[in-house]
Amino acid sequence: MTPAPGRQPFARLRVEHQGPVGWLIFDRPEAANAMDATMFDELERAWSMLAADPSVRVIVNTGEGRAFQTGVDVVQMARDKDALREHSRRTRDAQLRFTAWHCGVWKPVIAAVNGTCAGGGLHFVADADIVIASSDATFVDPHVSLGQVAAYEGIALARKSPMESVLRMALVGRHERIDANRAYQLGIISQVVDPPERLRDEAQALAEKVAKNSPAAMAATKRALWGALETGLTEACRIGAGHLVSMWGHPDQDEGPRAFADKRDARWAPMEGSRPDG
Amino acid sequence: MGDYEHLLVERHGPVGWLINNRPDALNAMNAQMRDEFADAWIELDRDPEVRVIVHTGEGRAFQTGVDVAEIASDGVGMQRYRESVEEFDLHFTSWHQQVWKPVITAVNGICCGGGFHWVADADIVIAASDAQFFDPHVSIGQVVSIEAIGLIRKMPAEAVMRMAFVGRHERMNAARAYELGMISQVVDPPERLRDEAQALAEKIAKNSPAAMAATKRALWGALETGLTEACRIGAGHLVSMWGHPDQEEGPRAFAEKRDAKWAPLEGRSGPG
Numbered sequence: 001m002t003p004a005p006g007r008q009p010f011a012r013l014r015v016e017h018q019g020p021v022g023w024l025i026f027d028r029p030e031a032a033n034a035m036d037a038t039m040f041d042e043l044e045r046a047w048s049m050l051a052a053d054p055s056v057r058v059i060v061n062t063g064e065g066r067a068f069q070t071g072v073d074v075v076q077m078a079r080d081k082d083a084l085r086e087h088s089r090r091t092r093d094a095q096l097r098f099t100a101w102h103c104g105v106w107k108p109v110i111a112a113v114n115g116t117c118a119g120g121g122l123h124f125v126a127d128a129d130i131v132i133a134s135s136d137a138t139f140v141d142p143h144v145s146l147g148q149v150a151a152y153e154g155i156a157l158a159r160k161s162p163m164e165s166v167l168r169m170a171l172v173g174r175h176e177r178i179d180a181n182r183a184y185q186l187g188i189i190s191q192v193v194d195p196p197e198r199l200r201d202e203a204q205a206l207a208e209k210v211a212k213n214s215p216a217a218m219a220a221t222k223r224a225l226w227g228a229l230e231t232g233l234t235e236a237c238r239i240g241a242g243h244l245v246s247m248w249g250h251p252d253q254d255e256g257p258r259a260f261a262d263k264r265d266a267r268w269a270p271m272e273g274s275r276p277d278g
Numbered sequence: 279m280g281d282y283e284h285l286l287v288e289r290h291g292p293v294g295w296l297i298n299n300r301p302d303a304l305n306a307m308n309a310q311m312r313d314e315f316a317d318a319w320i321e322l323d324r325d326p327e328v329r330v331i332v333h334t335g336e337g338r339a340f341q342t343g344v345d346v347a348e349i350a351s352d353g354v355g356m357q358r359y360r361e362s363v364e365e366f367d368l369h370f371t372s373w374h375q376q377v378w379k380p381v382i383t384a385v386n387g388i389c390c391g392g393g394f395h396w397v398a399d400a401d402i403v404i405a406a407s408d409a410q411f412f413d414p415h416v417s418i419g420q421v422v423s424i425e426a427i428g429l430i431r432k433m434p435a436e437a438v439m440r441m442a443f444v445g446r447h448e449r450m451n452a453a454r455a456y457e458l459g460m461i462s463q464v465v466d467p468p469e470r471l472r473d474e475a476q477a478l479a480e481k482i483a484k485n486s487p488a489a490m491a492a493t494k495r496a497l498w499g500a501l502e503t504g505l506t507e508a509c510r511i512g513a514g515h516l517v518s519m520w521g522h523p524d525q526e527e528g529p530r531a532f533a534e535k536r537d538a539k540w541a542p543l544e545g546r547s548g549p550g
Contacts (some may be wrong), residue, residue: 171490175485
């Protein structure tokens, strides 16, 4: 992999490119990748950078070390009063900016869970389009065991997978974990990678398949399907129809069938600097 | 309160038990039992010793819904039931009664028809390995509605539709219910169901009662609205715990490797 060009390296993340795939890697393994103030800032910047980079078709999000992500680093945040105040304000006002969904990234995002995913780490599972995990990954939500409320992560997860399992995880807290196989059965994830060391290779292979598809069509598809979580069924179809029609007349709609008939890879129109929500 | 004809209410440590106790009628819900449910949920909710509630049944059925025999023979009961449904003024599940303590349904044996109300409205559902699920409403000319509306938001919809339309001609077993995420645990042998439910409830009872009540509000509230709005409302529930003593006690107990001493919930977990 190669570091992203033209940027200072991040202190808590690594952003890398491998072919059409942009990698966003939590890189604070000594703290189980918990998010401190610096990581919060860097996540917002990294999602924005990957979303705007026309060479990135698909984004993979994973972690370095034995944890994927374990949520807010409460101890570190408590030491930085300004950062804590800002994070508290964003939490209270529902203005969080650290996942792809928060940042309005309309490129496909794959979360590749490489170990423990705890508490606030579930944000990145809930807010990804596709989730795969290594066979030794575990999922646990200890919020209520520490006197804290589980809200955002469970709200989104419960729309995407059977709710009973989400409620059980939220209420049992740290006293029980879901393993990768159960997460697969429940449809929280779509692939278990074994041995675990193959996770990044499999994520790259999956991302390269996704990258073969029309970027513009995938962006409109993503808007239609995530938008459907906002409203009732009939209204979601009405709004979805708008996203569908938005592609009519787009060059990819000619190029796709032609490439298929010619038995070659399609040459899709690049997404012009797909600014988040732009 | 506390004296019921068709229910048993028990307490085992921090766990309150609500047991359907009309086994000769497969625990079908007659008018008397319906009224008793309304009282029993509130009794357990008000009891500060009760941190978690387990709901199960006596005999070979968990619940088989409204007592059709009574409805057919008792004109007054039917009229009263009809009015409560028309007004959507129901009081027989924990969700109807706005119980914000964690509720575990432990399905022993048959769960059919209206029995799904307590599967749909519980937070956590476990079942004995010989449990069976089916919905015979349409096989006797009745509509499947409220139970399935709740279930369809919580699990794959196809399975709910299939049960609704195949009616009494097919049953789902516990293993399939587990695969679908309708339940999270199959207990085998079936005789161990209550022990496993108690053990699960005791784990949950170790967590902050106030944080669990706010979590439950956030997640159930999310079924009412769109994702972004649900997150906005959920943020309010999240913030409601800021400054609560449990938020200091939790990390301290964890650091000291001891069980936390949580502040008790006062009065109802729900509204006032």
